[in-house]
Amino acid sequence: MIPLSLFDNTSAPALTSKDEVNGIQRQFEIVVNGENIPVRILFEPRFNNRVTVNKKGILLRVNEKQEKAEQRKSIDTLLKWAKNKLGDKPELLDSLPQRKYVNGEILQVGEQEFVISIHYHSAANSTAKLFRNNIVLSLAKGLTPESEANACSYLVAKCLCRFFQPLISERLHDFNHRFFKKQLGTVKMKYATSFWGHCSAQGNIVISIRLLFAPRSVVDYVLIHELAHLVHHNHSSRFWKLVETVMPSYENAEKHLKDHNYLYYL
Numbered sequence: 001m002i003p004l005s006l007f008d009n010t011s012a013p014a015l016t017s018k019d020e021v022n023g024i025q026r027q028f029e030i031v032v033n034g035e036n037i038p039v040r041i042l043f044e045p046r047f048n049n050r051v052t053v054n055k056k057g058i059l060l061r062v063n064e065k066q067e068k069a070e071q072r073k074s075i076d077t078l079l080k081w082a083k084n085k086l087g088d089k090p091e092l093l094d095s096l097p098q099r100k101y102v103n104g105e106i107l108q109v110g111e112q113e114f115v116i117s118i119h120y121h122s123a124a125n126s127t128a129k130l131f132r133n134n135i136v137l138s139l140a141k142g143l144t145p146e147s148e149a150n151a152c153s154y155l156v157a158k159c160l161c162r163f164f165q166p167l168i169s170e171r172l173h174d175f176n177h178r179f180f181k182k183q184l185g186t187v188k189m190k191y192a193t194s195f196w197g198h199c200s201a202q203g204n205i206v207i208s209i210r211l212l213f214a215p216r217s218v219v220d221y222v223l224i225h226e227l228a229h230l231v232h233h234n235h236s237s238r239f240w241k242l243v244e245t246v247m248p249s250y251e252n253a254e255k256h257l258k259d260h261n262y263l264y265y266l
Helices: 068-086 147-178 209-213 216-228 237-246 250-263
Strands: 019-021 024-032 035-045 050-054 057-063 106-111 112-121 126-133 134-140 188-189 195-199 205-208
Touching: 019 147, 024 068, 035 068, 050 068, 057 068, 106 147, 112 147, 126 147, 134 147, 147 209, 147 216, 195 209, 195 216, 205 209, 205 216, 209 216, 216 237, 216 250
Parallel strands: 035 057, 112 134, 188 205
Antiparallel strands: 019 024, 024 035, 050 057, 106 112, 126 134, 195 205
């Protein structure tokens, strides 16, 4: 698996709990450049996870419906990113803002362009349709700005996963046939914020749709990385030697993900 924290060697800080629920601390402090920075975690009915850094400290907004293990990975990833960014730029204000979708805008995902169309209706549920390269969002009237933004992100992600899944599956099978020749299980795409890709012990691969915002070579690296787990289900020296054999420049892709991962959000 490629977790986001794979590219971040900062150790998680020791946490002083003020309020712990279900094993996850909601309020604590971390030390950055000798200063105590307050951290708050809000568990909300939201689609994606966000981090905001401002004068009040660090605020993590986490999907309350995620599994606990997934929540912990997301919190660890966002907290490490915030700590590093604060260390580099103490003046940092808001980061990772919620993407705002505008009717008629063009969303660039890799080499593909999608036209976003937004309509409102009186039904209780919001829906989306993918027609060629058009993503048509039908949103329930009366949503709060936060709820509407979450609905748009969720629906756009579903459409993009549907569009790219067969393409990613084809490329994985091609790489597997050319370089690995192992039994490959199912291939799925999802909106994941705690990893770029994951390969199960059964050979099933999941790729985060966020990865598709990256350059083609970086996408290929993650696919190769996950396929290498069909041979070595670990990150041993033999695993990395295999990855390097297939893609000698893989470290450049790692650096790109480390430097740009916070930009790839829906």
